[in-house]
Amino acid sequence: MQEATVAVEVQLPAQLREFVDGQTVIEGTGVTVGEVLRDIVGRYPALEEGLGLKGDDIPKYVNIYLDDEDIRYLDKFETSVSNGSQVVIMPAVAGG
Amino acid sequence: MRVESITELIGNTPLVGIHALSPKPSVKIYAKLDGQNPTGSVKDRVAWNMMRKAEEDGILRSGDTFLEPTSGNTGIALAMLASLRGYHMKAVLPDNVSPERRQLLEMFGAEVIPSPGEEGSNGAVRMAQRLVAKHGYVFLNQYENAANVDAHYSGTGPEIWKDCPEITGFVAGLGTGGTLTGVGRYLKERNGRIKVIAAEPPTGELVQGLRSLDDGYIPPIFDRDVLDSKVVVRPAPSVAWSRRLLRECGIFAGLSSGAALSAAIRYAERLDEGVLVVFFPDGGWKYLSTGAWTGDAAEAEERLSQIIYF
Structure with a gap:
């Protein structure tokens, strides 16, 4: 069964807003997190470099969450999205 | 006991x-x-293990000054141990931690060097690296020190x-x-x-x-x-x-x-x-x-x- 393309909100950190005309939340469509991000990058090409996207790897210093779960431990960019899902991008930060 | x-x-x-x-x-x-734990956090394990390893390796000697970036707990633990064992401690602390964390650090005798809160712990790490390079302080560095992981692996x-x-x-x-x-x-x-x-x-x-x-x-x-x-x-x-x-x-x-x-x-x-x-x-x-x-x-x-x- 073909999964449905849905529109998903993506929340961007301060460091990426200059690439999307200052927006903090931006909508993208797709079946997977990767497709949603590619849809947004298609409209804001500078975001690709800002995010450090290269190939299929999630950039080292970036955490991408789907409904609060880090997609590195789901199916990475292939993680399926559904109606009402929320994608949040954050810089990796340490504590201690 | x-x-x-x-x-x-x-x-x-x-x-x-x-x-x-x-x-x-x-x-x-x-x-x-x-x-x-004695100073109230897990970091006593980490601080004690890092300090003992540094002493064994001859990196830390009585009277030395060491510096550590911390969001609080590691610094508090190290400050207590430093006062016990005769070291001077400087803690690089983001200025947006709870005031109690800063108070405890100072109470145990550490000198607090504030780092910009809007850079988070990352900013504290970078400031610590610069200060260590400039002044040659001993740097235990909880983020890179295998004794941190070992405290948990063996304890x-x-x-x-x-x-x-x-x-x-x-x-x-x-x-x-x-x-x-x-x-x-x-x-x-x-x-x-x-x-x-x-x-x-x-x-x-x-x-x-x-x-x-x-x-x-x-x-x-x-x-x-x-x-x-x-x-x-x-x-x-x-x-x-x-x-x-x-x-x-x-x-x-x-x-x-x-x-x-x-x-x-x-x-x-x-x-x-x-x-x-x-x-x-x-x-x-x-x-x-x-x-x-x-x-x-x-x-x-x-x-x-x-x-x-x-």
Whole structure:
């Protein structure tokens, strides 16, 4: 069964807003997190470099969450999205 | 119990059932209360292990000055040990931690060097690296020091395994990654089916001072592969679970403990059965000023969104 393309909100950190005309939340469509991000990058090409996207790897210093779960431990960019899902991008930060 | 030095009281912390908070009776939840360490946090283990290793290696000698970037707990632990063993300590501390953390550091004799809060712990690490390069201070560096992971691999992990060999999942907050890496490795070597879950705070608005995502920081000691899942836990559930712990279990734990518990509950909801151990790195004392237990919850959540509490 073909999964449905849905529109998903993506929340961007301060460091990426200059690439999307200052927006903090931006909508993208797709079946997977990767497709949603590619849809947004298609409209804001500078975001690709800002995010450090290269190939299929999630950039080292970036955490991408789907409904609060880090997609590195789901199916990475292939993680399926559904109606009402929320994608949040954050810089990796340490504590201690 | 009778000991000759406070350092003998580091580690061997209790594991306490908090099953009343489990979403289902077939999932048991135990909390490892590391706030019961001498300075009130897990970091006594890390600080003591790093200091002993540095002394053995001849890196740290009586009268030396060492410097450490810290969001609080590691610095507090190191400051206490430094005063015991005759070292001078400088702590690079983001200026947006709770005031209690700063007070405790100064109380134990550390000199606090504030770093810009909007750069988070990452900014503190970078400032520490610059100061070490310039002044030649001894640098234990919890983010890169294998003795951090080893404190958990040889201490915390075996303690959990001894007290709870039926464990199926371990849940802890992610700061340096020392607890998760050390305990996770140890437990998985004992039983490869044990799952390791990390909880982390939302970092977005706290670190607006970082210029780009390349300014992010992954502690070199953190082994991402040891995790099976990582979830972000926001201030609201962190406060809510800290309150429930206090009222329903009598446990006064810090806010990152509330965050770890929230992640454990989320995980427990998906299980048919299991035995989870949730790691509580400190008690609530250092966060009283946030009003997390005493005031309006929404106001406490707002305050938490402005400070580093991991």
